Amino acid sequence: MKTNKIITISREFGTGGRTIGKLLAEKLGIPFYDKSIIDKAAEASGLSADFIAQAEQKLTSSMLFNFVTFGYQHPDYKPLSDQVYIAEYKVIKEIAAQGPCVIVGRCADSILREKHDLINIFIYADMAHKIERCVTHYNISLKDAEKEIKDREKQRSRHYQYYSEQVWGNKSNYDLCVNAGALGIEGSVELLNSFVELLDK
Amino acid sequence: MKTNKIITISREFGTGGRTIGKLLAEKLGIPFYDKSIIDKAAEASGLSADFIAQAEQKLTSSMLFNFVTFGYQHPDYKPLSDQVYIAEYKVIKEIAAQGPCVIVGRCADSILREKHDLINIFIYADMAHKIERCVTHYNISLKDAEKEIKDREKQRSRHYQYYSEQVWGNKSNYDLCVNAGALGIEGSVELLNSFVELLDK
Numbered sequence: 001m002k003t004n005k006i007i008t009i010s011r012e013f014g015t016g017g018r019t020i021g022k023l024l025a026e027k028l029g030i031p032f033y034d035k036s037i038i039d040k041a042a043e044a045s046g047l048s049a050d051f052i053a054q055a056e057q058k059l060t061s062s063m064l065f066n067f068v069t070f071g072y073q074h075p076d077y078k079p080l081s082d083q084v085y086i087a088e089y090k091v092i093k094e095i096a097a098q099g100p101c102v103i104v105g106r107c108a109d110s111i112l113r114e115k116h117d118l119i120n121i122f123i124y125a126d127m128a129h130k131i132e133r134c135v136t137h138y139n140i141s142l143k144d145a146e147k148e149i150k151d152r153e154k155q156r157s158r159h160y161q162y163y164s165e166q167v168w169g170n171k172s173n174y175d176l177c178v179n180a181g182a183l184g185i186e187g188s189v190e191l192l193n194s195f196v197e198l199l200d201k
Numbered sequence: 202m203k204t205n206k207i208i209t210i211s212r213e214f215g216t217g218g219r220t221i222g223k224l225l226a227e228k229l230g231i232p233f234y235d236k237s238i239i240d241k242a243a244e245a246s247g248l249s250a251d252f253i254a255q256a257e258q259k260l261t262s263s264m265l266f267n268f269v270t271f272g273y274q275h276p277d278y279k280p281l282s283d284q285v286y287i288a289e290y291k292v293i294k295e296i297a298a299q300g301p302c303v304i305v306g307r308c309a310d311s312i313l314r315e316k317h318d319l320i321n322i323f324i325y326a327d328m329a330h331k332i333e334r335c336v337t338h339y340n341i342s343l344k345d346a347e348k349e350i351k352d353r354e355k356q357r358s359r360h361y362q363y364y365s366e367q368v369w370g371n372k373s374n375y376d377l378c379v380n381a382g383a384l385g386i387e388g389s390v391e392l393l394n395s396f397v398e399l400l401d402k
Contacts (some may be wrong), residue, residue, distance in 0.1 A: 060340075078215040115208070119383075120371075124372055125372065169372075171323075171370075171380075172325065174378075175380045176379060176380060176392075177375075177377070178377060179372075179373075180375065182400065183399055184322075186390055187399045187400075190395075191377075191392075191395060191396055194392060194395040195384075195392055198384055198391055198392055199383065199384065199388075199390045
């Protein structure tokens with residue numbers, strides 16, 4: 001039976017959450033979306049892919065400036081990256097309207113919160129597990145891995161908090177939180193597949 | 202195949218986590234332990250069941266006194282309830298040494314942390330879901346339910362933090378965190394059964 005669910009996957013850096021999402025989508029026979037959303041957003045809004053990538057990278061520093069100078073959520077302050085977020089927001093809404101899929105990252109869990117048949121998953125792991133994966137799969141040196149993980153997670157956390165006004169990784173925002181270190185990539189995909197099957201029952 | 206795992210279940214109040222643990226133990230054909238640990242602890246240590254029950258209830262207020270007067274973890278301060286914790290600690294260690302089982306609450310995840318073949322599960326749910334269960338299953342009035350849930354969770358949180366020196370409900374302490382509102386009791390049991398099967402593969 002093909003699922004009718006829209007599945008969002010949020011994940012700590014170095015957990016293999018993106019790969020888990022991709023394999024889950026394959027197993028369920030439904031579309032998978034991640035960075036490709038950027039390109040779709042660019043096409044839809046007329047923004048260039050380069051501009052979007054730059055704005056995303058700048059978000060952390062402009063937000064810090066925002067926090068320090070104006071305090072959180074000052075109504076008069078609109079960072080440049082808002083244009084990108086709005087474009088991505090529209091694309092995610094359009095994707096979800098087309099039917100079942102897996103979407104990784106991009107605050108999709110928050111953007112689609114009110115949607116029926118939504119499943120929100122969070123993938124996490126111990127630091128040791130994430131460091132090992134960064135070294136073996138992401139070509140990051142053992143020396144740099146922990147700092148890289150912390151920096152990337154700080155970036156994701158700030159981006160999520162800024163746009164969703166929720167705390168990133170807070171389990172109450174998710175239907176299931178999976179420690180990828182317990183089952184590994186394949187096992188986590190199997191577990192999520194069982195989860196979707198049980199929900200579809 | 203009978204599992205070789207020792208499974209601890211921690212849970213928010215009103216999620217049905219205890220029932221989930223009991224049904225999971227039945228499904229796996231392994232022993233289940235919860236409040237009965239108190240009685241075993243009492244027998245083993247010579248403390249009376251009444252004394253243990255009273256000390257548990259007093260823990261919150263004596264800990265508050267401890268926090269306010271001496272600051273957290275003052276080395277010279279030993280609340281009376283430490284005697285109970287030490288008795289329970291020993292019992293949990295003995296139970297786990299006997300083989301596979303499900304243990305609900307009692308800081309078992311923290312007490313057994315170093316043990317091989319340990320699975321730590323956390324069960325949570327939305328406040329609305331917990332209120333509904335308190336009203337329909339625990340004979341608590343709709344008016345009192347939210348306060349009762351928050352009080353009981355504060356108690357669990359303080360007890361856990363005091364003895365384990367960890368934050369209660371922090372997902373990094375668990376292998377899987379299940380929102381019981383997503384699948385309900387039976388579905389959550391099925392999911393946990395699949396999780397154990399995948400770990401045993």
